[in-house]
Amino acid sequence: MKAAKSFLTHRPVAVSMVFLAAVVFGLLSYQGLPVTLMPELSYPTLTVRTEYPGAAPEEVENDISRRIEEQLGVVGGLRRMSSISRAGVSDVVLEFAWDTAMSDAVQETLEKLDLVLLPDSAERPLILRFDPGLDPVLELSLSGEDERFEGEEGLRRLRRLAELQVKRALEPIDGVAAVRVRGGLEEEIHVLLDAQALQRSRLSVQQVIDRLGQENINVAGGTLKEGRTEYMVRTVNEYVNLDQIRATVVATVEGREVRVGDLAEVRRSHRDREILTRTDGGESVQLDVYKEADANMVALADRVRERVGELDLERERARARGETVERPRNLLQRLTGGSGGSGGGRSPSLGGATLSTDLYRSEGAVLTVVSDRSEFIEGSIAEVRNTAILGGLLAVIVLYLFLRNLVTTLFVAVSIPISLLITFAPLSAASVSLNIMSLGGLALGIGMLVDSSIVVLESIFRCREEGDDLVASAIRGAKEVRSAVIASILTSIAVFLPMVFVEGIAGQAFGDLGLAVVISLLASMAVALAFIPMLASRRGWTLPERGGAAARLRRYAAWEAFRRDAAALLGWARSRNPLIGWPGLVPALAFISVRLVVGSVLELVAKVILILLAGLAFLIVRLIGPVLVKSFTWLSRGPLIVVRRLLEWLSGVYPALLDRSLRFPVAVVVVVAVTLWSSWWLLGRLDSELLPEVRQGEFTIEVSLPVGTPLSETERTLAAVESAILEEERHIDRLLVTYGYDVTNTQRSDEGEHTARFKVLLGPVQATVEDEVVERLRRRFESIPDASSRVSRPVLFSFKTPIEVEVHGEDLDRLQEYGDRVRDLMAAMPELADVETTLKRGAPEVQIVYDRAILNRYDLQTSVVAQMVRNQIEGFEATLYNLRDRRIPIVVRLAEEDRRSTDQLNGLVVNPGGERPIPLHAVADVAVGEGPSEVRRIDGKRVAVIEANLGAASLGGAVERIEEVLANGIEWPADMSFLVGGQSQEWQRSSASLWLALGLSVFLVYVIMAAQFESLLHPLVIMFSIPLAFFGTLVTLYLLDVNLSIVVFLGMIMLAGIVVNNAIVLVDYINRLRARGLPRRRAIVGAGLVRLRPILMTTATTTLGLLPMALGLGQGAEIRTPMALAVIGGLVASTVLTLIVVPTIYEIFERLREALSFSRERIARPATANAEAAGPAGAVAPQVSRP
Known part of the structure; x- marks a missing residue:
């Protein structure tokens, strides 16, 4: 250990190079990390699609779906199997566990399919590596801008172009599972x-x-x-x-x-039209790009956009071959899709490219990316990154206000970027992507990264004040707090170990966050115990002098450096023109630059300009640097004074308050008891949800007219609404409308020529504005006679709706009857909206x-x-x-x-x-x-699924109400049953394991502290800070009306490892003072006063580091904000209460231990006295002889 200390303080270059290498590798790893919105929350899926032309849904179920299910039910890693049998097509969807090797699953599925005996008229089953019911990654629109794309022939030409050129170009892209073409006319x-x-010829059609x-x-x-x-x-x-x-x-x-x-x-x-697609009011052909289950969405979107751009380059290759190619009249409009027949003059698209109609030559067709889910992902990741940076800056500002020394602040602040950059290399090795959870973990921990450095540096400076030199203070200061720093880091890390027991989406979502926090905290510990002592032991890390001869000498040196660089440049110029002097330096530079550009000697120009700029920069830094430091010091004088006086006031008030609490411990115990009871009371009144709904700036309204309505009538009825939306809704950026249905689409059970889908893409608006637009459009469609509508938004995982009630039964007629009864009961509940059943009467x-x-x-x-x-x-x-x-x-x-x-x-x-x-x-x-309309099966049983969105209730409250209404409102026969599934089932599964993980986290924290303190009593004292933190979290959630969700649980589990750190440092210092001979009461008060500033500093840095995330600004804030609020509320409450409660509980426990020891001594004292009276062991009492 002494050799290690000597190495850290006497080999600064070696230490610096080790950390520099780690930072460089981390930076390179960061650039190569894939970007996703969330960890993969949708279970890996395979879809087995089999076409059975002309067959009714029941025939498809019996002849196709059942036979495939019987064979595929034993595939390894299978979690859930469902099938949808519709007229002419069967889809069997296989959901696998997250750790399933999908390549092996595909191979095993193919082997099982070879054993299935299907009717001769059935097509060969196809395996799709995606769930066709999920949303596409990108939606492209192909439209025409001139008369050649009008009428039936123009729509046939567009469809032909989409299938023969665009689809063929996009399908080979790595990660693309399928490209589905919709709309136009198929020739x-x-x-x-x-x-x-x-009949006259007596011939048959055959x-x-x-x-x-x-x-x-x-x-x-x-x-x-x-x-x-x-x-x-x-x-x-x-x-x-x-x-x-x-x-x-x-x-x-x-x-x-x-x-x-x-x-x-x-x-x-x-072919007979079954579908009609429009983009911003003009008829178009739409292409939906689906990703494979394990593909990176952002990287895939980038590859697709790159390929779309390459399609336009084919025109240049045609020109190179000498072919006549006419360029678009307005290339900018073509690229943005902002003009033309289908564009409708609306706002520019998200991206796009001009595309020829007949491979190379024909003009007038525009391919536009109208919807790209990766843009929301990139925006959300950028927001997380920005909040992390802003949080780090706020943490540094707080450090400066507490430390009141710029260099000291920089000592601690350097641990943030170093720890973060080191983290990315292990994350890359673990195949973790940059997503809201992994970056959110870093943002959550950004304030924690400086905690260890604060404790170490504060200890080093205290040793300096006690008379140690630079090297000795660095060694002794780090040694005194090393055990406390390691214990606090280990407790923060230990809370993540029980996550291996968490099931469902919570376990999957928490993995990236936990790994990011663990690695960053370990990196921060290395920085605090190795890098900070090395910096603190260096001489010369002081603020530069701002006056006197030394300052004048530095300014003169800066001027000489600049003059030498300029003279060298002037001498080089004079070698070419002796008449050039100092006044002609600038025109000489311009003249020489032109000569060099003409002569293709750009490298020499760059060197000359860099020499001049380097000298100029050196001069500016030397001359203006002290001024900037002085200005910063002057500007920060006010906040520094406020913080100093606040600390002085707390230093005077806190000891008296703590002393009073130690004299009246019963009052503190009562406060703790009330706090615990209040936490339990608040927990029962919080609503719950699986994950907060993320607003992605788009939603879909699905409209149904009476079954049997032909496509032409559906378009005629809804076209007026479409036009009104385009004209009156100013917040809508793009509108994609699909009339009719696509036989390859399984998103709706009752799709047909009587249905339509209005996909609305909004501009940058607030969530409240989005809700207002949704309500206005909902009312528009409700005003249409005999029309029903429902709203859906993009989701992050497999369950598209919060509520899915499965009604089980084998008889289709009774299944439909009870499904309709359940739907009617649920539709009457104000807690629900958009109630629909999958089992409807067909056409x-x-x-x-x-x-x-x-x-x-x-x-x-x-x-x-x-x-x-x-x-x-x-x-x-x-x-x-x-x-x-x-x-x-x-x-x-x-x-x-x-x-x-x-x-x-x-x-x-x-x-x-x-x-x-x-x-x-x-x-x-x-x-x-x-x-x-369809026959749906889940795990081999027929079901009718009744889906609903949430209305005026949370997920937990709605589920309780549904279970009560369905159990009491319907008399269920023996062969019929219901199950509330969907997100609610996943929430129940995840929450149960999260409570277990939370309990195990608290237990592991106690185990680590007991091992650290070699005591069973003192860790128990520290553990009182955890329920106090949970009280603060629950109060914050209750006051701000935030639901209990997976992300809140993640924050609470993190909190269990964070809040004990302050208590660990406090109790550890109490024990140190007592070991030096101070009485217990004086040691408690003295330790509290000494550790007051570091505790407030660590709390302030962590809280302000999370503040940007808690404000809920930017894309994806719905996921980040509850987690940050949970940590901030718990940390603030725990800090305030810990400074009083933990010392008081320490005093109470010590009194109890002394009382127990005194009782044992008092019990043992008579026995000892009797033993002493009996004499030495084995002694024989003297015999007294009587006369």
Whole structure:
């Protein structure tokens, strides 16, 4: 240990280089850390999507979803499995534990899927490495600006551009899970058959389909060698125009060739519209970019933006090849998307790039990034970074006000940047990203980083005042407080160890924060015990003199340095022009600079200018430096006087108050008891939530009209509202509207042509303004007859809504009945808003029930007839039509006028080519009915999920109310049950483990202190500061109406390790004074007076370091503020009470110990007296002989 002390004080260069190397590595690590909003709070997911065309939801459930679930239920690491069976598609979503290796999970899932036996008509299952129900990372809008993008042909061109160029360019990007294209028109070749012509020719739709597929082929025929040449043989017989399709011979009937053109109209068209997208009032094509489950959102967004920018560079490559390319008339408007048909003249977009329509040449299309979630992340991280910096500055200012010495303040302040920079290297090694929690941990601990340095430096200066020299005071001062500093750091660190027992989102969120705090505190301990003593032992660290001969000498030296640099420059100039003198120095510089630029000698210019600037800077620093120091000292004189007088007043009042408390300890005990009871009372009156809702400046309103409303009517009904929003809502920056539905989207259970989604992106506004906009829009949609709406915001984890009530049951009819009853009860509760159920009645459907006996009589099969009906109504993709760089489906079906009504459906011929036509109604019952919109399963059981947002209540209060209402308001049969899940279930899971972690943290703090003090009693005295801190936290939360949440728990757990530090230093110094021979009462009062200033300093630095975070300014403040308030409230209350309560409890415990010792001595004293009277052990009493 002596060698280490000698090394620290006698090898300053070596110590400095060690810390410099650590800082450099930390700085490099910081630059390479990924940036995210939060640690990954959504469970890693895989989605198995299987398309089953033409199947109803129940068929999809039985034939697809159940079979896949049976195989995938045993995949390793699986936490939860759910499935959504909708018409024609099955999605099985697998949620895994956070530590699951997703590459292994994907491989195991693929192996299990190979064992699943699916119907022949089902497509091969696809594995999506994302949950399609979550929000995309980026949303791009592709729109046209001239007449070529108007009408159906223009929308087909936009869709083609989006799929063939933009989507193909973005999908290979690392981290992109999928790019989904929505809107526009998907091109198809339609062969629209005439039902009467088919019947006259006795041909079926299937024959036309088969014939087109047989004729449209390219087939390899092998190789042919002729002489020295080898030829490849190919049959090239694909259609090259629509006339060839029309001329295709389907069959020969009665000696006459029947061609496709005789039976049908062949034309270029588009797939039936199910979705329509608009951006700021103009129709567009939207592209949603989804990230893989483990991808970095900010890095992914940067890569996507970079690739979008590269797409515009293709135009330059085309020009380099000599092709004629016309540039946009207004490139700035193209880049910002601020003009044109779809732009609507609204504010500039978040980013974008101009994109050609036909790969390189066509103008008039604009690709714009309209929504980028990474921007909010970067803004939030910047805010955390700024609050940390501001907090550090405030902490340094407080230090200066207490220490009243600039150099001493800098001694302590240097520990902040050094500790922070050292922290980043271990964080990088642990694969921790820069997010709100990790940076929030650093911001929370930024005031704590100087605590150890304050204690060490204060001890060193006290030793100086006692007569030690620089080196001796540095060694003895650090030695005297070393154990207390280590104990305080260990207690702060120990509170994070129990986090391994925390489950759910809380454990995941707390990991980064805890690791950041632990590493930064260890770094600060190293700085306090190694770097600070080294600095304090150096001679010459004093304020520079500000007058006399020394000052004049320094100013003269500065002037000489500047003059030498300027003379050297002048001499170099004169070597080129002897006429140049001192007055011509400036024009000479300009002349020389021009000559050098022209001559491409830029390096020499830079050297010359740097020489001049270096000399000038040296002169300014030497001349103005003392003035700045003097000005700073003068400006800070007022605050210094205030702080000095405050400390003087406290130094006079505190000993008297403490002495009175020691004389009347019962009053202090009563205060402690009232405080503990008040804490329990306040805890029961605080509302709870999982995580505070983060306002990201955007929200979505989902609107539903009556089921069965066609797309055109939905657009007509809501278009007026869309226009009114664009015209009247001045706070809205962008408006993205989607009419209809996308079959690949699972966000809504009842999506269809009767639904619409209004995504609103706001400009920079306050949260209150956002709430006002939401309420205004909610009222607008409520005024629409037969329309229902709900509001949703981007979320940070898997559960999209705070409340999710799962109703379990196997019978779909009863499940829907009880789901509707639960929805009605919840909708009547003021605590909830936007109540919806996932199990709704689907769109009206025509149900065909075949009579098998009649089919057998006509020698027909059910599957053949059902396929025939499908081919005539929905159509069938016969083959693909190659048109340059794309392949267009050729769809065969009946003409629209032959499939408009159920009467026409009843009259469909099911035996084409037969002697007597048999209509459909002769072999089947055709009726109009309703089916479920979807069938949802969770962990193998059918459920109806009723979702709701919070209204006039917190999460905890709403859950209690729901459980009470559902238990008493519905009589549940034996085969039906309900479960309140969603965020509430995760909160219950997390809060239970957080209470356990809090208790274990307090226990570990006691264990460490007991080991440090080698006493069971004194740590117990120190532990009284923890409930006092919790009282301050609960009072702060109650007064400021802050809910109890995961982030508040994190602050309280941190608080348990922070607040004991002051008590540790106080009790440790009491023991030291008693060891020097002072009476107990004088030692307590003396220690309190000596440690008063360091305790106030550490509390003030930590509190003011957290103040910027507690103010709730900037993006993402909803997460940071409750944590900071919890720590500030607890720390302030604990400090005020600790200065009185801890010394008093110490006195009480010492009295009790003395009383117990006295009792033991008094009990032992008679026994000792009897033993002494009995004489030495083993002695035999003398025998007295009687006469």
